[in-house]
Amino acid sequence: xxxxxxxPYLIAALILWGLYRxxxxxxxxxxxxxxxxxxxxxxxxxxxVFIGVQIARDFDVLGxxxxxxxxGAVLGYFGLRHTKFEVTPEGRFYTPHAYIGVAVTALxxxxxxxxxxGMSSNGMMPGAAAGRDLAAFYRDNxxxxxxxxxxxxxxxxxxxxxxxxxxxxxxxxxx
Numbered sequence: 001x002x003x004x005x006x007x008p009y010l011i012a013a014l015i016l017w018g019l020y021r022x023x024x025x026x027x028x029x030x031x032x033x034x035x036x037x038x039x040x041x042x043x044x045x046x047x048x049v050f051i052g053v054q055i056a057r058d059f060d061v062l063g064x065x066x067x068x069x070x071x072g073a074v075l076g077y078f079g080l081r082h083t084k085f086e087v088t089p090e091g092r093f094y095t096p097h098a099y100i101g102v103a104v105t106a107l108x109x110x111x112x113x114x115x116x117x118g119m120s121s122n123g124m125m126p127g128a129a130a131g132r133d134l135a136a137f138y139r140d141n142x143x144x145x146x147x148x149x150x151x152x153x154x155x156x157x158x159x160x161x162x163x164x165x166x167x168x169x170x171x172x173x174x175x
Contacts (some may be wrong), residue, residue, distance in 0.1 A: 072157070
């Protein structure tokens with residue numbers, strides 16, 4: 001079988017598997033995993049800083065990213081306030097507000113699909129934009145940065161809040 005035909009299916013399968021895992025974490029009681037949450041916080045922060053540095057000269061585009069981060073932080077705060085926390089002898093747990101996490105994930109996935117389908121219909125694949133600088137690319141489509149910023153803001157605030165609210169030194173956690 002031709003590897004050029006298999007590769008897109010493998011990538012799609014990996015993306016679907018990642019989405020399934022992400023959506024599964026939006027429902028039910030979850031164990032707090034400090035190292036994993038700190039790793040996600042680090043990756044999201046690095047991605048946001050990397051993009052922020054690339055677009056820093058274009059204030060309109062940078063404003064779109066910062067507006068997304070601010071709106072995501074508001075959603076994260078709202079989600080955190082509707083999350084149940086518990087510290088038991090078995091460990092630290094949280095039960096997220098399902099609909100907020102699912103909405104943020106759906107917004108992100110929807111925007112990626114919209115951008116990809118738009119690029120495909122115009123005959124321009126994502127790699128074709130590599131010659132343009134990032135600010136010029138997003139100046140035409142700043143809503144993508146708003147959505148990315150919302151995902152970053154939501155998960156940064158939410159994960160830090162979960163870690164703070166379930167700290168072992170607190171003893172008792174309030175919902």
